[in-house]
Amino acid sequence: xxxxxxxxxxxxxxxxxxxxxxxxxxxxxxxxxxxxxxxxxxxxxxxxxxxxxxxxxxxxxxxxxxxxxxxxxxxxxxxxxxxxxxxxxxxxxxxxxxxxxxxxxxxxxxxxxxxxxxxxxxxxxxxxxxxxxxxxxxxxxxxxxxxxxxxxxxxxxxxxxxxxxxxxxxxxxxxxxxxxxxxxxxxxxxxxxxxxxxxxxxxxxxxxxxxxxxxxxxxxxxxxx
Numbered sequence: 749x750x751x752x753x754x755x756x757x758x759x760x761x762x763x764x765x766x767x768x769x770x771x772x773x774x775x776x777x778x779x780x781x782x783x784x785x786x787x788x789x790x791x792x793x794x795x796x797x798x799x800x801x802x803x804x805x806x807x808x809x810x811x812x813x814x815x816x817x818x819x820x821x822x823x824x825x826x827x828x829x830x831x832x833x834x835x836x837x838x839x840x841x842x843x844x845x846x847x848x849x850x851x852x853x854x855x856x857x858x859x860x861x862x863x864x865x866x867x868x869x870x871x872x873x874x875x876x877x878x879x880x881x882x883x884x885x886x887x888x889x890x891x892x893x894x895x896x897x898x899x900x901x902x903x904x905x906x907x908x909x910x911x912x913x914x915x916x917x918x919x920x921x922x923x924x925x926x927x928x929x930x931x932x933x934x935x936x937x938x939x940x941x942x943x944x945x946x947x948x949x950x951x952x953x954x955x956x957x958x959x960x961x962x963x964x965x966x967x968x969x970x971x972x973x
């Protein structure tokens with residue numbers, strides 16, 4: 749698996765190790781320093797990784813035990829460890845009581861916020877929230893701890909776009925929230941939304957992806973944008 753941030757790239761090898769290259773001014777490469785690298789360097793202290801994600805200037809990894817680890821920029825709490833200090837080595841994502849976050853099966857990141865899909869089909873988010881991208885019912889600046897995205901259950905796929913978020917439920921419906929300046933939420937408006945809202949014009953969705961435009965793949969093989 750591979751993932752790309754603004755100026756850095758991350759790769760997951762089949763042996764469960766993670767490697768990164770590119771810009772490292774905020775510790776995006778996770779190798780304990782802040783020196784850029786034009787060849788892959790190993791992210792330190794990580795084993796048993798099954799998935800990765802990259803935000804603008806930070807990176808995330810999901811371990812086989814359901815825990816999440818992050819490194820890099822953290823000015824909006826996007827590492828989910830309760831602080832806003834950057835980390836050039838992986839730090840563990842924790843709950844608000846500082847117990848380790850567990851039970852995660854998928855990650856998505858873009859710009860400065862993160863989404864995490866739990867094994868029970870509910871969704872968590874952390875990081876920047878100025879446009880409502882965390883889906884918690886407000887536009888308060890950020891959360892440095894994982895918080896529950898409101899009202900969503902039975903989620904099967906997620907995507908984090910630039911200042912907004914998307915989720916697909918097991919019934920094939922698609923839900924969006926956050927920035928909507930360019931109509932990226934697909935709701936027929938350009939008004940920001942701080943709780944998940946269904947795109948009623950679409951059904952039978954299997955996957956989504958987005959940055960400042962959104963794409964949805966339907967079960968009949970057609971793509972909508």
